[in-house]
Amino acid sequence: MTFPFTALVGQPELQRALLLAAVDPAIGGVLVSGPRGTAKSTAARALAAMLPQAPFVTLPLAASLEQLVGTLDLEDALRDGRVRLKPGLLARAHGGVLYVDEVNLLPDALVDALLDVAASGVNTIERDGISQQHAARFVLVGTMNPEEGELRPQLLDRFGLSVVLENPRDAALRQAILRTRLAFDEDPQALLDRHAPELARLGEQVVAARAALPGLGWSDEVLARAAEAALAAGVDGMRADLVMLRAARALAALQGQGAVTPADVDAVAELALAHRRSERAAPAPQAAKPPMPAPAPSSKPAPADDDGDWGALPPEPVGTTRVLSTGAWPPKKA
Numbered sequence: 001m002t003f004p005f006t007a008l009v010g011q012p013e014l015q016r017a018l019l020l021a022a023v024d025p026a027i028g029g030v031l032v033s034g035p036r037g038t039a040k041s042t043a044a045r046a047l048a049a050m051l052p053q054a055p056f057v058t059l060p061l062a063a064s065l066e067q068l069v070g071t072l073d074l075e076d077a078l079r080d081g082r083v084r085l086k087p088g089l090l091a092r093a094h095g096g097v098l099y100v101d102e103v104n105l106l107p108d109a110l111v112d113a114l115l116d117v118a119a120s121g122v123n124t125i126e127r128d129g130i131s132q133q134h135a136a137r138f139v140l141v142g143t144m145n146p147e148e149g150e151l152r153p154q155l156l157d158r159f160g161l162s163v164v165l166e167n168p169r170d171a172a173l174r175q176a177i178l179r180t181r182l183a184f185d186e187d188p189q190a191l192l193d194r195h196a197p198e199l200a201r202l203g204e205q206v207v208a209a210r211a212a213l214p215g216l217g218w219s220d221e222v223l224a225r226a227a228e229a230a231l232a233a234g235v236d237g238m239r240a241d242l243v244m245l246r247a248a249r250a251l252a253a254l255q256g257q258g259a260v261t262p263a264d265v266d267a268v269a270e271l272a273l274a275h276r277r278s279e280r281a282a283p284a285p286q287a288a289k290p291p292m293p294a295p296a297p298s299s300k301p302a303p304a305d306d307d308g309d310w311g312a313l314p315p316e317p318v319g320t321t322r323v324l325s326t327g328a329w330p331p332k333k334a
């Protein structure tokens with residue numbers, strides 16, 4: 001049994017980033033930086049469990065490139081002229097979540113291949129001049145502990161979104177986490193039953209949002225907002241703008257909106273900019289934005305205790321997720 005996604009305590013930015021990537025995997029994955037034991041793997045597993053038939057695949061640090069991308073069986077080809085594909089982990093992750101722990105310790109060639117496929121949704125396997133392709137759409141979740149090394153800027157830039165987690169420093173927050181986790185360990189089914197309606201609702205929202213993506217475009221106003229935010233952050237190139245726009249559209253779709261708005265760009269900007277901000281740029285605004293986007297305008301009246309579509313997530317104690325304020329990523333400890 002898997003810990004329910006909606007039972008995570010105090011991780012609104014992480015939940016949001018994962019949901020956006022689940023709506024549009026072409027966003028290119030989520031890089032989660034944080035100390036041990038801050039629910040990185042719990043959250044990624046929980047996302048897969050919430051989505052219909054979404055496999056959860058872990059990439060071991062010692063995996064070879066072949067294990068990751070798969071290989072072509074050319075011996076068969078010599079025998080009967082047919083090239084058979086031996087699928088790798090990328091094929092197994094199709095439609096689900098690919099979790100890479102300590103991505104900063106993975107050889108560059110593997111990270112490179114991972115990020116390419118994550119953003120394109122297509123895996124190409126080549127051997128001796130023959131090539132085959134298969135669809136590989138998955139939510140890439142890479143984690144790293146900043147104490148154990150950095151990720152090269154070229155690779156950082158190619159992760160779609162990033163979130164920085166911190167040790168929960170507040171006793172009340174720790175208590176809330178403990179209560180929930182102990183409740184799950186004591187009686188997982190009871191906690192799952194309690195969260196079942198919210199999990200089902202959020203899962204359906206993701207599926208509906210995926211279907212709504214092609215119908216949502218970007219107005220000039222929305223493009224301008226993304227361009228301004230990227231300029232202010234002093235990013236290199238255009239990836240930040242592009243990811244921001246995709247993420248804003250995914251958010252609008254999740255909220256059931258008929259159009260992407262500049263407010264959607266604002267709501268996702270930091271997820272796209274934090275790991276791309278130049279040290280020369282102005283610090284990120286210490287945004288006092290709400291932990292979750294405003295509820296979708298809904299035609300049906302919400303019940304009194306319902307705070308809208310994102311209200312499915314638990315009330316958030318302040319403080320495990322940090323909005324970055326310097327150009328360094330991952331941020332240095334104070």
Ligand SMILES: Nc1ncnc2c1ncn2[C@@H]1O[C@H](COP(=O)(O)OP(=O)(O)OP(=O)(O)O)[C@@H](O)[C@H]1O
Nearest residue numbers: 008009010011036037038039040041042043177181
């Ligand atoms: N915010 C939280 N909400 C719910 N559970 C939490 C939270 N933070 C930590 N936990 C719990 O702490 C334990 C450790 O979490 P998990 O194994 O997901 O950490 P991790 O960040 O993946 O660690 P590592 O980097 O060591 O693999 C789990 O039992 C998890 O449920």
